[in-house]
Amino acid sequence: MQTGHVVYKVRDLDAAVADFRSRGFVVEYGAVRRPKNALIYFSQGPYLELLVRTGMPRPVLRALAALPANPARRFNAWERGPQGLCGLCLEGKDKELDAVVARLHGRGLLVSPTRVDPHGRHLRYRAFFPADLDLPFFMTHFSVDPRPADLTHPNGIRSIAQVDLPLEGPRRTFVNRLCDDGVLRCVPADGTMRVVFDDGTELRGPGPGAGGRPAGHAGR
Template identity: 35%
Template sequence: MNCSHVLLKVRDLHEAVKDFRELGFVVDYASAEARARHAHIWFAKGPIIELLTTPPKAELLKWPIDLAFGRGSGTRMARWARAPEGLCDVAVVTDENDLAVPSHRLRQAGIATGRAVKWTRTRPDGAQTRFQFTYPRNDRLPFLVTPYDPPQHPAEVAHPNGAIGLSGVLMDVSPADRPAFDLIAGDDPVFTATTADLTRITAIELSGLTGDLNPALLHGALLRPASRRI
């Protein structure tokens, strides 16, 4: 499994999209702009950045969310809702188009997961994107997604700030979480893990950036030029 996308929680999606465009990123709404809760910063290959905002009072809906999206999802989404703006989660993409097999492998290794959820998203142009996701019940571990159907990476994307790829996800990982984290993240060189008390994303690195980004427009995230190329 390899890194799929990093989630950046924002309070106001439309304001965040405006700010990231001002920072020199091409940003696309994931669904119709007026009601969207997700937007994407795509690269021609590899992991992407997903801006997201949470529904009102989502932190109070743990049990309904568990029923809708499987056990463990409520705790995770409530954490997103309570969190300040910033990097809040990371997903890994499987080789399979169905999560039954990778979920079974994780459970056999002692990593409890919720059920696999089949999801369809309607893009602003009306086209539909299908995928599955499942959340480990430990809400600090990366979650799993299948490849998008149809594939969504653009053949070319030219960010005015020069960014060409998300080359590094820097994480703190607690000793208790490290075995499960290593099993999920595998040997993907995008991840750099440092031992710490709490498992969390600390920064992401972008290849090709021509300069530092204005932190006032980053909505709590640390994005910096890459120390290595993808």
Template identity: 30%
Template sequence: MLKCSHILCKVDDIRAAVGDYSSLGFSVEWGSAPERAHNALIWFDDGPFIELFQLPSRFALLRWPFATIFGTAAGERLARWARPGEGWRDLAVETEDTELAGVRAALRRKNVRVSRVMKGKRVRPDGGTVRYQFLASSPAELPFVVSAYDPPQRPERVVHPNGARGVARVRMGVSAADRASFDALVGEGRWLSAEPAATTGVLGVELHGLAADLDPRRLHGAVLTRGPVNDLGTVDDLGRRTR
């Protein structure tokens, strides 16, 4: 029903993170005007994108007001996002619709605990306004749901100097307790590979096309590695296609 939208990496300093990912050969797009942006996006021509975001730990204090307005699942999600530390923090799954009321009703029929639908917007660096909806699932380790962006945001053409062409696989650890809800949300999906784990969360992301391994010291906690080129071969240690 839902497909992988994007993978979120929490960073302590968004400007330092954008600088590091740019130095690693990614084309990074600010989420809003750079002087006030708290997030940045790494797009690909197709499939999931990567979002870098910064959120001070003091935002965890808003958990209970947020829960009162939007539901317990929303408060849990905000607290998870605000938790200290860098690295993969969440996974979003999406629908092609710009409204989430129908998705919410369908998930509730499958006994997935979700928040009320929340409406968001951001102003892009070019001044255009982007609107979207999202809802949080519970427990907060499960993916959350986003609507289609209005207007659509994916660039017509994306080129990364390091050769990255797209997400090959998102390795997602899923606990036994969360498996039924996870399957109701997305299951395996085209880009997701679910693995048994003690706790639910993103384990790593593999990319198509990377010419070389990435320096982990500049990834701000994210596990980001080379994946298969296509179904005909994989990339060896020298970036060559192998059978």
């Protein structure tokens, strides 16, 4: 699998979009009406998702919480957490996602959403959110690739060059076996979640940030 995208929790989506645009990034909302996220795409490699809320209705979260693996914990952590880096998604083919679900014995939530983006494209995919919050979540490639061709952001950045993800030993081994794309770097659990752009600037957090432990932000 490949490093798909990094989730950055925000308290105010419009303010976050304005902030990242002021830093020279091209940012687009995830939907035309009532967006819950915004995206900073790159032509190659992972992108950045600015997330203000998961969109999961409270009755659904309560129902999920009643399940043995309690997959709602991840969404609740994102909803209630502070602003900053808070999650990582690994992306691959359908058979790769199925293999991950099997290796984790299905402990988590498997969904098949569709999102209509501002360009009118229906983005279909499957996603798996493990019950283990320290693991990344997983998804298939979009049915339509939303990444723009040959994009250089106004600030000169063209890609995310590196993502540091803090994980303890066995989980680090598990993720390293799944993803060796040269972008993801699993670091010890006491390390810092970090996104490094190709110009050397970065977003950084003070602690673990894989699934439910949001990390802070040190900007450009």
